[in-house]
Amino acid sequence: MLIAIVEVSNHNDPCIEKTLLKSGYQCTAFQTPDAFLAAADNVIFDLILVECDAVCSNVVAFVHLLRGRFGTFMPILLLSRSESEADAERSVLAGANECVPRATSEDRFLSYLAAWLRWAHYSTVKDKHFGVGRYRVMVPQRRVHVGDQTIRLTEKQFDIATAFLMNIGRVLTRDHLCNLVWGFQLGTVSRRVDTHVSQLRDKLLLDGRYGLQLLTIYGVGYRLVMVDDDLEAIA
Template identity: 30%
Template sequence: MHIGILEDDPVQRELLETLVRQGQHTCRSFESAASFLEALKLESFDLTLIDWVLPDGNGGEVLRWIRKNIGWQLPSIVITARDEEPTVVAALEAGADDYIVKPAKPLELLARVSAASRRARPGSLPVIRAGDYEIDIERQRLSIGGKVIELTQKEFDLSVCLFQNLGKLLSRDYLLNKVWGISADVDVRTVDTHVSRVRRKLSIDGSRGWKLVPIYGFGYRFERVDLAEPT
């Protein structure tokens, strides 16, 4: 999983990063609510770890923003030194899936991360539709205008990841982790190679209303384009 960490204390932030990576996850950290919320508008995370007391707000405000703008599909865990009941209740009422008291115990943290992620999974695999595109995840089939497109397994997995994150900024490391797994013996050039193949096979060059845009030095953004404008 790719985990977003919001923690203003540098020592605690480094500890959380270490624990998350020991659990074979990737992460990106932020020290203020403002920077974290800006990142959430652009980048995709599979789970968030949120400190309750922040220099420019509190975890409750961040959680309410997440639930209002992203929804309940993003698991979020509050981590704080406060263990009094009113704070726990406030965090849960604001939208936290779980609550961990600092200092986080390594095995407990990873277990709670896994549990929150399992609870967030939908009960059935969805069908994704966007314009002429339809992706049936359960049947492992992608079609354009009713015509099935032949894809390798990794190309299909990459396509699903892109269509699940329309408009989001996706780093190469994120795509590598989601499609190949963090322990896979491949590098980011593999991502670029597969992206090139998927772009060609799916015609996501703007000609069908969707375009995969490279972001120099970072990754890609898959976005809607206006067919009335030149592409």
């Protein structure tokens, strides 16, 4: 789960980055909006966190730009040193999902991130029918077809399956999966994630025979990859 921290103020606060890293997120901090926009051409971010002193015209214009570039389902949160209701209203009208006061407690701040990340995943896939190789996913019906088979999945297994199938080749950490499916960080559900993924690998035949192989990245998470005719994973 990769979060961009973009500074639009005169105060760089390294505590935010430390909080995210400590909580299991990957993040990259950018000192200016231009630096972020240049990097975003080559990196996929899951959430954009904009740090600002207040929701001024520059911040509003930047949020407009972000929403136009990244579309409806990219979570954009403002972290403002101002706590005024007017700032919160301006941020939402500009296209941000939420304006979080800088004085918000760490636990509550992290809960906002988890909730919006889960919202983004659900909103992205909820009306989709899509295919990956010989796999077909009917999200509204919550069904997965493999070849000529219809695979029955539990609700959590289906949510994990869509996360993998929409991120071919990308390493998904256990924290990332927890955020998308349960809405919070790992904690006590680490074994539950591994159990669901193990069952999913067997149910969806993700061993290469249908063109997809689910790899375990030890100590990190999992990666679903396309395979060649010899059933060797493509790096």
